[in-house]
């Protein structure tokens with residue numbers, strides 16, 4: 407397992423982290439589906455045990471993943487290993503309970519205590535403001551920031567995190583670019599929160615940036631902020647297992663039912679890209695995983711790549727793909743294929759760009 411030192415935490419850890427959203431299983435937060443169907447707890451637990459054997463030392467979860475179920479399953483596992491040897495992050499901000507808002511101070515501190523209890527730990531290495539909705543006129547922003555700072559000052563959390571936009575170039579702020587206001591909003595929140603860590607969605611379908619544009623990785627580096635990359639497998643789409651001619655059906659409580667990435671146009675765009683990549687890199691499951699994971703690992707030499715999984719086979723095959731680096735020539739070819747796909751009118755990048 408490759409090791410990386412994450413800025414913001416200044417800690418060395420595995421380059422691949424276990425993303426524990428999937429293992430929360432089916433769930434809804436009020437009317438909003440937030441889960442994954444068909445997850446078997448014991449298979450998921452066996453996968454957590456396998457992470458340890460595979461050299462993974464990073465675990466990312468959230469209070470809403472399975473409404474506490476992911477945290478509790480991870481907590482069962484953490485109690486069996488040396489907690490201090492691993493990095494554990496969780497998140498808050500989408501679940502309001504009976505409070506007026508998820509970031510109401512009593513709700514935030516209550517969720518934090520429950521998260522520690524669920525995980526069976528006395529501290530978190532990273533605690534993320536999961537949502538960027540701080541209420542009308544950002545009413546709950548100041549209190550959320552001061553509560554997080556207080557938790558960090560007490561040593562209960564070792565770093566504060568927030569999410570970055572899926573599409574970002576610093577130069578878009580103050581222009582008439584379609585994402586200007588989203589960029590300005592992120593920059594305002596970033597200045598206010600002063601995070602140590604960011605999570606960034608980044609995969610083969612992500613937009614690419616020009617030489618004059620500061621992307622999120624360069625931005626984070628300049629600010630000494632660590633980056634956790636998520637959705638490198640496009641939630642399964644980039645493994646090539648979806649048929650673009652038939653829309654997958656997901657049961658109630660599975661967030662993918664409402665996700666544009668699983669609609670025919672986006673699946674067709676992804677299939678087209680995968681077909682071009684397959685000609686150069688091969689089409690076996692390992693070939694697909696290798697290209698997806700290595701592309702994310704190449705984005706930034708210090709970022710940690712979170713991968714979702716539901717069983718031991720998935721986490722083991724994804725980790726195996728992470729140990730098989732692309733040569734300089736392969737990486738150059740990959741970037742050239744992606745640049746061509748982005749310019750192509752039916753490209754997957756354009757079909758998924760508006761997803762938030």
Ligand SMILES: NC(=O)c1ccc[n+]([C@@H]2O[C@H](COP(=O)([O-])OP(=O)(O)OC[C@H]3O[C@@H](n4cnc5c(N)ncnc54)[C@H](OP(=O)(O)O)[C@@H]3O)[C@@H](O)[C@H]2O)c1
Nearest residue numbers: 425426427428466636637638639640641642712713714720
């Ligand atoms: N997505 C977000 O908005 C977000 C936000 C903050 C943090 N994160 C963190 O980032 C982590 C990773 O993102 P993600 O889980 O959303 O997406 P992801 O890693 O791109 O996709 C995970 C899914 O890909 C499929 N998969 C995984 N390994 C596979 C393999 N070896 N072969 C074939 N299919 C495989 C599985 O789908 P099936 O379940 O269908 O088998 C799995 O659930 C999350 O778990 C979470 O900890 C995510």
